[in-house]
Amino acid sequence: MTTTADGNAAADPGLQRHFDRRISAEQRIEPRDWMPDGYRATLVRQIAQHAHSEIIGMQPEGDWLTRAPSLRRKAILLAKVQDEAGHGLYLYAATETLGVDRADLTGRLISGRQKYSSIFNYPSRTFADVGVIGWLVDGAAICNQVPLCRSSYGPYARAMVRICKEESFHQRQGYELLLRMMAGTPEQRAMVQDATDRWWWPALMMFGPPDAESPNTQRSMAWRIKRHTNDELRQRFVDMTVPQAEKLGVTLPDPELRWNPERGHHDFGEPDWAEFRRVVSGQGPCNAERLRRRRAAHEKGAWVREAAAAYAARRQAERERTEAPA
Ligand SMILES: [Fe+2]
Ligand SMILES: [Fe+2]
DSSP: BBBOOOOOOOOHHHHHHHHHHHHHHOOOOOOTOOOOOOHHHHHHHHHHHHHHHHHHHHHHHTTGGGSSHHHHHHHHHHHHHHHHHHHHHHHHHHHTTOOOOOOOHHHHHHSSOOOOOOGGGGGOOOOHHHHIIIIHHHHHHHHHHGGGGGGGGGHHHHHHHHHHHHHHHHHHHHHHHHHHTSSSSHHHHHHHHHHHHHHHHHHTTTTOOOOOOTTHHHHHHHHOOOOSSSHHHHHHHHHHHHHOOOOOOOOOOTTTEEEEEETEEEOOOOOOOHHHHHHHIIIIIHHHHHHHHHHHHHHHTHHHHHHHHHEEEEEEEEHHHHSSSS
């Protein structure tokens, strides 16, 4: 067997051709199909990071569950946070179709070897943050994720269809909360503006570094895992959000933000990429806290996993006993 420079077994040229043809014909790749090692590794990394983000993303809003201002707001928030747990679950299941183990991925997350979205390392200071997270963070997630419904890997694309439907509920519940607050007292309006000021730039960073600094983008696009570059998606998000901010009556904290009639898009300022790199490398305001809590929850859940495994083993033994020929 020959090996390539990166140590992988060289692909059978016939299999590689078949794979390439399927990709360019916009056909889905399924778990049983042959795929290049790099394609599999890219998917595992991307889907695992996505799954981790859903799970860690439960924390900033989960912090407000016990302090929601009404039963109605509590029920909405509870449903939303539970949805995020479900998203994590679908996505971990999608990674398992690629031959990795969920327990191993969780180990990588809690030991800090695998990343999650930088956005969840910012604190949620007031209840207005719950609304702004729904509006901007789930809004940015929708921009990122709608094109992933057409991703070339079948299980990922199918998981994204359902996730996107739920994300759109998340975005609306956030926006509806903000509309209510903006119709309230001057203090409530000030809370919404303050939360918008704090979350705007981190939301823009959710699309990842500028295209020139994102070396994997072209390969992911050639494989039709990604459909648009980071900068394209960021632009789409800004164009979508500006009219929503106007309707809401808040100011987006960017003096360079303005409509550019020649481009047919909004111009906007540059996010602080040094801050982005700091947060991604673990130095954000809540990185340590997020991982500490995730680790503690995992340890506290050990007895559930043990009980489930013991139950499964007993069921298996019972099945073998009853199916054994007399
Ligand atoms: Fe989600
Ligand atoms: Fe969401």
